[in-house]
Amino acid sequence: MRDLYQRLSLPPKASPRQIRRAVDTCPNRALQQDADAVLTVAEHRDSYDALHATVSDISRLRARLGLSHGAHWQGSVANDFACPPDDAVGQNAALMGRVSQAATHYNRWQRLRGPWLITAAIITAACMGFAGGLALCLRLGAL
Amino acid sequence: MPIARFSPFELVLLQSHSQVDAATLLLQAWVLTHRNGITAGQRYRRLAQEATELVPSDHLQTLMQIAAEHDIQAVQLAAEVLRHESPHEQGMAVMHRTISVATDDGQLSLANHYILRFIADLLGLTPATLETLFEEIAGAPLTAPQDPSRDAYWREHNPAHYRRRAEREAEAERAREEAEQADARRDAERREREQASQQKKQARRDRARAKQERRQRQQEEKDQRRRRDAYERQAHDRRQREEQYRRHQSDYRDRQHQGTGGHRAQASTSPDRTLRALAVLGLSRGASRTEIRRAYRRMAQMHHPDRFVAESESRAAQASMRFQRIKKAHDYLMKTL
Numbered sequence: 001m002r003d004l005y006q007r008l009s010l011p012p013k014a015s016p017r018q019i020r021r022a023v024d025t026c027p028n029r030a031l032q033q034d035a036d037a038v039l040t041v042a043e044h045r046d047s048y049d050a051l052h053a054t055v056s057d058i059s060r061l062r063a064r065l066g067l068s069h070g071a072h073w074q075g076s077v078a079n080d081f082a083c084p085p086d087d088a089v090g091q092n093a094a095l096m097g098r099v100s101q102a103a104t105h106y107n108r109w110q111r112l113r114g115p116w117l118i119t120a121a122i123i124t125a126a127c128m129g130f131a132g133g134l135a136l137c138l139r140l141g142a143l
Numbered sequence: 144m145p146i147a148r149f150s151p152f153e154l155v156l157l158q159s160h161s162q163v164d165a166a167t168l169l170l171q172a173w174v175l176t177h178r179n180g181i182t183a184g185q186r187y188r189r190l191a192q193e194a195t196e197l198v199p200s201d202h203l204q205t206l207m208q209i210a211a212e213h214d215i216q217a218v219q220l221a222a223e224v225l226r227h228e229s230p231h232e233q234g235m236a237v238m239h240r241t242i243s244v245a246t247d248d249g250q251l252s253l254a255n256h257y258i259l260r261f262i263a264d265l266l267g268l269t270p271a272t273l274e275t276l277f278e279e280i281a282g283a284p285l286t287a288p289q290d291p292s293r294d295a296y297w298r299e300h301n302p303a304h305y306r307r308r309a310e311r312e313a314e315a316e317r318a319r320e321e322a323e324q325a326d327a328r329r330d331a332e333r334r335e336r337e338q339a340s341q342q343k344k345q346a347r348r349d350r351a352r353a354k355q356e357r358r359q360r361q362q363e364e365k366d367q368r369r370r371r372d373a374y375e376r377q378a379h380d381r382r383q384r385e386e387q388y389r390r391h392q393s394d395y396r397d398r399q400h401q402g403t404g405g406h407r408a409q410a411s412t413s414p415d416r417t418l419r420a421l422a423v424l425g426l427s428r429g430a431s432r433t434e435i436r437r438a439y440r441r442m443a444q445m446h447h448p449d450r451f452v453a454e455s456e457s458r459a460a461q462a463s464m465r466f467q468r469i470k471k472a473h474d475y476l477m478k479t480l
Contacts, residue, residue, distance in 0.1 A: 001253075002292040037294035041304060048291050054177060054254040057215050058261045065222055070264030072273070076290075077257070091220035092227060095153050 001055060003080035004035050004048075012052065016040070059083050064090075152209050152217035155202050156224065161195075163228050166221035167237050168194055168203070170262060171244045172210035173218055177254035178245065183207075189247065193240060222265050234266035238276060246281040256288035370452050377448065377463050384467070417479060420472035432480055439473040 005012045008022040008031075019039045026032040038044050059081040062068050068082065149157070152169060159165040171193055175186040187207055194203055209217045229237060241262055245255045263273045277285040289296055298305055421430060424438040448463040 001257075001288065001290050004292050034292060034294045037297050038292055041297075043304070044291075044297055044301065051253050051291060053213070055257050057213060057218075058257050060215060061219055061222060062261065062264070064219055065226070065265065067261070067264045070260075071270050072260035072264045090223055091216055092223035095156070095220060098147065098149070098153075099157065 001051070001080075002076045003052070004031075004039060005052070006080055007031060008035055008039075012049070012056075055081055056083075060086070150214075150217065151205050152214070152220060155205055156220070159198065159202065162224050163233065163237075164195060164198065165202075165206075166224040166228075167240065168198065169206050169210065169217060169221040170225070170237075171241055172206045174241055174245045174255055174258055176207075176210045176213075177252055177258060178248075179252045180248070183211075189244060193244060222262075226265055229266070231267070234268065235276070238263060238266055238268060238273070239280065242277055242280045246277075249281065249283070251281070251285075253288050253291065366453075369456065373448070373452060373456060373459050373463070376460070380463070381467070417476065420475050423468055423472040424476070432477070435473065435476050435480070439469065442469045443473075 005014065008019075008026060010018060010022050014022070019035075023032055023035045023040060026035060038048050055077065059068075060083055062070065062073060063083050063085045066085075067073065068078075068085075155169075156162055156165050168190065172186075172190055175181075175189060178186070181189075187203065190203055190207060191200070225234075225237065242259060245251055245259060251259070259277075260273070263270075268276075274285045291297070291300075418428065421427065421435075424430075424435060424442055426434060426438055430438070443466065446462050446465040446469060448459050448466055451458040451462040
């Protein structure tokens, strides 16, 4: 399995016309024949693209998990689909961090629940009193 | 500081009894979505078979959905969980279950080839272990995946396309041949037309050339006649002059005989006449015989009447007179010196 897009220096979303031009100007006859058989036929290209996406995903996963040189990742697949490790942090570490942060928030909420509730009740009462006074003034003014 | 929302898989993971189980289920769902030829319902039921009774069904739905969306971050999380939390024996069990999910119908899709190998690498299984395990479960050896980026793969898997293409090409070839034949016919017609017109042109050219030749011949005849005339006139002139000269000579002789007598050489070599003859030949006093001969040749060549015949009759006549003068001067000098 080779990455024909990379070998033809095309983006994987290339239009049929771009592909046609790249195939016609390809100097390597064998690659030209393969690309012509795979990329210029819609049904072949669809299934190739699906597999290409999956293998690209696996390559990215391997890069993130440090498995770019695994025993099962050899040959043209490893060469063509190799991608540099990106700066995505470990998902598990990130999850643990967020869980602990959520726990901290929860604890803080539990601790400060009483004062927060009293404050909220006072503010609500003040707002209601203000609104009632305003309504009364308007009524008197109208009379 | 706000916390980003937990993703569906993170929620499943946090709520499940066993994180390894949840992660394994997600990887199995991922494998199932890459199996060919089964419906979504079949996939779901197959996953439910794998799930322990402790996993709620809405979790299974969520897992199937995540896998169908190709959520690579969720898969990464599952992979990390598996790697960190499972000892080697459990890894073998996970691999076992994943292979059985992937090869229920006896064949392994291309995408699952790569996914199974990825999981094997993740669980630290060597290729030999994976091959043994695969052969035990699927009943067939694990082969290298076929390569759909090659022409040969599609020739094997989609021969209908190549048959259609061959038919199309044959048709195009036939059409091209027909067009070529039509072209050839048109060409032949055009060539015939051209030949006919060329023949006509050739005939016209022949006629014109014949006419020109006739005219040239006439011209030549006229020229010859003219040259002959000029020559005859010259001969006539010369004869006249010679006669005159003879008469003159005889007169002179008579006179000499009558007069002083005996000093003929002296009289005929008068210095004045010698000087004039030398001037005619373009020489000065005291020229030698060879000089005189050379000068005569040059002058005779320059003033020969044949050179002027082509120009006009009067020029030819003038040249003839000059030539006579030169010849006479030379004869005189040759005689006297």
